[in-house]
Amino acid sequence: MTLSEYIEQHSSPESAVLQQITRSTHLEVINPRMLSGHVQGRVLSMISQMIRPKRILELGTFTGYSALCLAEGLTEDGRLVTLEHNDEMESSIRRNFALSPLGEKIDLVIGDAKEILENFELRIKDLELGAVSDRGEQFDLVFIDADKKEYCDYLDLVLPLVREGGWILADNTLWDGHIVDSAYDKDKQTIGLRAFNDKVAQDERLEKVILPLRDGLTIIRKVH
Numbered sequence: 001m002t003l004s005e006y007i008e009q010h011s012s013p014e015s016a017v018l019q020q021i022t023r024s025t026h027l028e029v030i031n032p033r034m035l036s037g038h039v040q041g042r043v044l045s046m047i048s049q050m051i052r053p054k055r056i057l058e059l060g061t062f063t064g065y066s067a068l069c070l071a072e073g074l075t076e077d078g079r080l081v082t083l084e085h086n087d088e089m090e091s092s093i094r095r096n097f098a099l100s101p102l103g104e105k106i107d108l109v110i111g112d113a114k115e116i117l118e119n120f121e122l123r124i125k126d127l128e129l130g131a132v133s134d135r136g137e138q139f140d141l142v143f144i145d146a147d148k149k150e151y152c153d154y155l156d157l158v159l160p161l162v163r164e165g166g167w168i169l170a171d172n173t174l175w176d177g178h179i180v181d182s183a184y185d186k187d188k189q190t191i192g193l194r195a196f197n198d199k200v201a202q203d204e205r206l207e208k209v210i211l212p213l214r215d216g217l218t219i220i221r222k223v224h
Helices: 005-008 016-028 037-052 063-073 085-099 101-104 113-118 120-127 148-161 175-180 188-202
Strands: 053-060 081-084 104-109 141-144 162-173 208-209 217-222
Touching: 005 037, 016 037, 016 053, 016 063, 016 085, 016 104, 016 113, 037 053, 037 063, 037 141, 053 148, 063 085, 063 101, 063 104, 063 141, 081 085, 081 113, 085 101, 101 104, 104 188, 113 120, 113 148, 141 148, 148 162, 148 188, 162 208, 175 188, 188 217
Parallel strands: 053 081, 053 141, 081 104, 141 162
Antiparallel strands: 162 217, 208 217
């Protein structure tokens, strides 16, 4: 038995819906490794249930697995907005969301995350999310899992949307260890993640910790 298998056996199981999404992703998608997977999915769910967010924003939907995990912690009247740039994934994502009652709490927006965030109020005004505060902060929790080269820009764009005391999760921040491997010094994804990690570490407005979970998961709290 491997350590990964041991961890999975001693963690809460995936729901039948999540198992089905895992199977279909491996059958239908070229790079199924992008799926959050069992253990990380349970971590995302548990973090969300601890926070009990009313509004969640996700950058990078893939096949919808992580969105459904995060939605498990939403308040009764909560909503999750997920942004996906690949319009070819839309039908699969909507099919997967329809498998779960939680799918009714999720709003899928297709398009480039940076462009959407730069014109955020205009792009999602029809979702009727409302604002959490008078300053326009709308989200209690943000999950960043999109283009690694753009993580720094994503952070700048989402921070004004996160309430004080709110949370940001960033996936893949250890990037298979490439961030400390000089062989990847010219790799654009690695360069982007290194810059993001440094940016977060130096920002005194943020509390942060990197967990060596799967490919690296950074937990960030917006202090002020």
